[in-house]
Amino acid sequence: MVRPRNQAERRAQLIDATARTVVDLGAPATKLRDVARAAGVTPASVLYYYADIHELFAAVFERSAATYFVTRSEAIADAEGPTARLRACIHSGVPWPGQAEESTRLLFELFPVALRNESAAERHRLFADQQAGLYRDVLESGQASGDFALAGDADALGRSFVALEDGYAMDLLIGIVDPREIENRLLDHARLVTANPVFRRTS
Structure with missing residues (x-):
C-alpha cells in the first residue's frame, strides 16, 4: 500500500x-x-x-450515505417538472445491479451499528430525514403546480416512500424480488398518493 x-x-x-x-x-x-x-x-x-471498529463502521456509513444522497439529489435535479422528478426520485432509490446494489448492501450491513452506537444512530436518523426530504420536496412541488392531489401530508408520504424502499431493498438482497418490480411497486404507490395516472408500470 x-x-x-x-x-x-x-x-x-x-x-x-x-x-x-x-x-x-x-x-x-x-x-x-x-x-x-x-x-x-x-x-x-x-x-x-x-478508536475501534464501530467508529470505523460509522465513518463508512457516513461517507456512503452522503454519496448516496448526492447521487439521488443530482438525478432529481436533472429532471424537469414534478412528475419527471418523482420518477427520478423513485428510480434513483432502486438498488439496480452494480454500484447501486453494492451501496444498498453496504448501508444495510451497517444498520445494526446504529442500535448500539448513539453517534451512528444520529447519522442514520439524518440519512432517513434526507431521503424523506427528497420525496417531500418533489411532492410539495407537484401539489403546488397542480400535478399532484396528495393523499396526505407531504412529509408523511415521503417517509412512506422511504419505508417502502427499505423494505423492498431487503427483499431484493435476500432474492425474492428484482429491481424492475421494486420500481413498479413504487410507481404504483406514486399513482395512489398523487392521484396522477401518469405513474404507470414499466415493462
Missing part, C-alpha cells in the same frame, strides 16, 4: 478497506484485523486513526 501523504488520505484508505471488507464478509464478521489486512497496515495503525 502506498504511504498516504496526510491523515485525511489515510482515513479515506481505511474507510475504503472497511467498506470492501464489510461487503465481502458482512459487518458482524468484520474484525479490526480484517480491515488492517485489507488496508495493508497493522491493527495498531488502524487504531491510531479510529
Whole structure:
C-alpha cells in the first residue's frame, strides 16, 4: 500500500478497506484485523486513526450515505417538472445491479451499528430525514403546480416512500424480488398518493 501523504488520505484508505471488507464478509464478521489486512497496515495503525471498529463502521456509513444522497439529489435535479422528478426520485432509490446494489448492501450491513452506537444512530436518523426530504420536496412541488392531489401530508408520504424502499431493498438482497418490480411497486404507490395516472408500470 502506498504511504498516504496526510491523515485525511489515510482515513479515506481505511474507510475504503472497511467498506470492501464489510461487503465481502458482512459487518458482524468484520474484525479490526480484517480491515488492517485489507488496508495493508497493522491493527495498531488502524487504531491510531479510529478508536475501534464501530467508529470505523460509522465513518463508512457516513461517507456512503452522503454519496448516496448526492447521487439521488443530482438525478432529481436533472429532471424537469414534478412528475419527471418523482420518477427520478423513485428510480434513483432502486438498488439496480452494480454500484447501486453494492451501496444498498453496504448501508444495510451497517444498520445494526446504529442500535448500539448513539453517534451512528444520529447519522442514520439524518440519512432517513434526507431521503424523506427528497420525496417531500418533489411532492410539495407537484401539489403546488397542480400535478399532484396528495393523499396526505407531504412529509408523511415521503417517509412512506422511504419505508417502502427499505423494505423492498431487503427483499431484493435476500432474492425474492428484482429491481424492475421494486420500481413498479413504487410507481404504483406514486399513482395512489398523487392521484396522477401518469405513474404507470414499466415493462
